[in-house]
Amino acid sequence: MTIRSRREVVTFKHPFRIRGIDRLLPASAYEVVTDEETIEGLSFAAFRRVASMIKVPAEGSRGLAMEVVSIGPVDLSDAQRTDASTSDD
Template sequence: MAIRTTRTQVTFCSPFSLPELDGDQPAGTYEIETDEEAVEGNERTVYVRVATLLHIHSPGSTRTVTIDPAGLAAALERDAAIGTSVIGP
């Protein structure tokens, strides 16, 4: 089964939280990886999301956490209501 990985970045202008994380995370730019599995059909191939990963960099270490994409979207919406958040390539 083929897996494709898409890498993007999100920028939070304010501290944020996600259910999968302990406590608030500082404002900043975070890397997101989305893994999708290819499902081949008769006429076309579709991709189904199998994991969304958030990379948290801190001095001397990087932590990778599997997150719910809906929770990330909600956190970005909350951040946008407070200030301006950015989703980039």
Template sequence: MLTRSTRSMVTFFNDFMIGGSPRELPSGTYEILVEEELLQGLSFEAYRRTATYLMVRGRGSNAGRTTMQVITQEDLEHAIASDRAFSETTNNSGAALSPQEDTT
């Protein structure tokens, strides 16, 4: 089965929580990794998302470690919208997702 990975960056201007994680993450720029698989048997090329990951870089005593936190697209969109809404009430800029890069 053919797969592809797409990477993008998202910047949060406020501390945030995402998905079902009880851990609050600090503001900053995070990498998003999306994995998709090619749908077979179609007369055109189409992909189905199989996983979305938030890459969390370690800080402090965990510096140098990176974890891949499984999230959904909905979790990501909600976290971005929440950051944007909070930033608007405090006159900061909101989070923004960068364009995706195809890394097939």
């Protein structure tokens, strides 16, 4: 079984909350890492997600230290949707 990691940068324009993190996170760009494993026995290459993590500022670090927190893909999508629908007023 082969594991691969995909990295993407997700930008939030407003402070946000995401399930699994018990504090308000500041608006910023965040690196999201998704680990996927191969699905064996198929006649074509296919992968399934096994874990998603987001790098966030460590609590009380003033942005100097980072921590990696496991998140669900639906929770990330919900946070992005909420951010997109929040007005800039």
